[in-house]
Amino acid sequence: MxxxxxxxxxxxxxxxxxxxxxxxxxxxxxxxxxxxxxxxxxxxxxxxxxxxxxxxxxxxxxxxxxxxxxxxxxxxxxxxxxxxxxxxxxxxxxxxxxxxxxxxxxxxxxxxxxxxxxxxxxxxxxxxxxxxxxxxxxxxxxxxxxxxxxxxxxxxxxxxxxxxxxxxxxxxxxxxxxxxxxxxxxxxxxxxxxxxxxxxxxxxxxxxxxxxxxxxxxxxxxxxLPKKTPKKPKPTRFGTVYLAQREDGAWLLEQRPDKGLLGGMLGWPGNEWSEDPENVDPPISTFWTPLNGEVGHTFTHFHLKLAVQVAQVPLEAAPLRGVFVDASTFSANALPTVMRKAFDLAQGLRDKTA
DNA sequence: AATACGTGGCT
DNA sequence: TAGCCAAGTAT
Known part of the structure; x- marks a missing residue:
């Protein structure tokens, strides 16, 4: 050379x-x-x-x-x-x-x-x-x-x-x-x-x-340059997350398993995200309100459209999954972005992808 | 070897 | 605006 x-x-x-x-x-x-x-x-x-x-x-x-x-x-x-x-x-x-x-x-x-x-x-x-x-x-x-x-x-x-x-x-x-x-x-x-x-x-x-x-x-x-081999198109997956807030302000969250997407992070309980998702029991038995709009988010290898349901639950409510995080401890900034978007939607904040 | 794994900015 | 792109690693 x-x-x-x-x-x-x-x-x-x-x-x-x-x-x-x-x-x-x-x-x-x-x-x-x-x-x-x-x-x-x-x-x-x-x-x-x-x-x-x-x-x-x-x-x-x-x-x-x-x-x-x-x-x-x-x-x-x-x-x-x-x-x-x-x-x-x-x-x-x-x-x-x-x-x-x-x-x-x-x-x-x-x-x-x-x-x-x-x-x-x-x-x-x-x-x-x-x-x-x-x-x-x-x-x-x-x-x-x-x-x-x-x-x-x-x-x-x-x-x-x-x-x-x-x-x-x-x-x-x-x-x-x-x-x-x-x-x-x-x-x-x-x-x-x-x-x-x-x-x-x-x-x-x-x-x-x-x-x-x-x-x-x-x-x-x-x-x-450099040339690149074309990428595969991203599929769209769908899912639902459940945001429950207790009377004292605490939020029901779940730590995700160490392996896999968003591993080790806090998130809202929900179903598995897939192109053809299966329903799952909500994390607490209560009256759930589906929100208008949805969270749109794109990961490395798929697009996600996320439905959000919200509920207010009494102090004595016993969750089937997850743990209540005190309002004083909770910060949406501690959540991965897709989960923070769901929180923002529930707060009535405008989500540009909704 | 091919695929899973986030997000925000730029065009 | 939908897609491309960024100082990669683990499996």
Whole structure:
């Protein structure tokens, strides 16, 4: 492969244009040997999995304020961590966050391991996150491959094999370009590039430090790459949730099983969501009022239309399922978004998808 | 290897 | 606006 782009050119761009983030060390500090806190890098990288920087910021501040160190997080109540994660999505990440923090405390004396292999053996840390932590927090020369890197490589090398088939080839390209020195800054530089200039829809090639070396730009096909195999259409599933409020204001909620959709999160009792749902007994025997409208929500692999029923129940009411959560303790913000939407609908708040 | 797993923003 | 997309991992 001739005329490869130079990592030094990208690093020079990064030194001037690095985006500020609460978990980041500025390039000038990184150059002088100041390293980011592995705990904060790990936490941010897990939060950033399939999630935008903009969405992560507030959660990161909240988590590091509540739990400044991995020991603090490991000692936290599961329910508090799940509630703090509510709204961020992919809840297995929060469950694995707890498992990982406890493993770091129990097996590594509260000190994050620095090698890629050790990191990847921890819950919730895969090939991308292990390489990101090892390079960014520990200055190891690991090859970091995420969606940004794949897109940038596909364009630089005008590689038109569709994803995911192209993954091995794109990783090989990334390996060729990754420098031994400042690998962490380089990784963050490619990701910044992908998030700003080399964006998915309308890449802004003029200011890119690698334009001249970019084969896709030369061919005028940057915006067409990477190719992707078409996705399957999402089916629509239907369901019903039951919102019961006791006379004293307490709400009837249920903790969902650890496995599966919204696993480990609090939610309203209801039936199983499917294309052809079966009826289920309401969680309390009482007079239920079906609400007008419905909650519309789209998950990764299906659309959901959710009917909502509400009831007021007396103090002595005994639920068949779930537990009453005190009005003083309850916060709709501790619910996953789809459940919060149902609450909002019951409160008469306007739901744009209803 | 293919599928399950959230959400909000952008076009 | 309906679909696409984001710093992936687990199974």
């Amino acid at each position: 001739r005329d490869l782009p130079k990592s030094a050119d990208l690093l020079a761009w990064y030194d001037l244009n690095a985006r500020e983030m609460p978990w980041r060390v500025a390039p000038k500090d990184s150059i002088t040997g100041i390293r980011a806190d592995p705990y904060r890098i790990w936490l941010s990288e897990v939060m950033l999995q399939q999630t935008t920087v903009a969405a992560v910021q507030a959660y990161f501040i909240k988590f590091t304020t509540l739990w400044p160190t991995v020991r603090d997080l490991a000692a936290a109540e599961d329910a508090d961590v799940m509630a703090a994660w509510a709204g961020l999505g992919y809840y297995a990440r929060a469950r694995n966050l707890l498992k990982c923090s406890r493993s770091v405390v129990a097996d590594y004396n509260g000190i994050f391991p620095s090698t890629r292999a050790e990191l990847e053996s921890l819950p919730g840390i895969g090939p991308y996150t292990s390489a990101a932590i090892a390079s960014i927090a520990f200055d190891r020369a690991e090859v970091v491959v995420d969606g940004n890197v794949e897109r940038v490589m596909a364009r630089i090398f005008a590689h038109d094999v569709p994803l995911p088939e192209a993954k091995p080839a794109l990783r090989d390209f990334a390996t060729k370009l990754t420098p031994k020195k400042r690998a962490g800054d380089y990784a963050q530089a490619v990701m910044d590039l992908g998030a700003t200039l080399c964006s998915p829809r309308n890449p802004t090639c003029a200011p890119c430090p690698w334009t001249e070396k970019c084969r896709a730009h030369k061919l005028g096909i940057a915006a067409e």
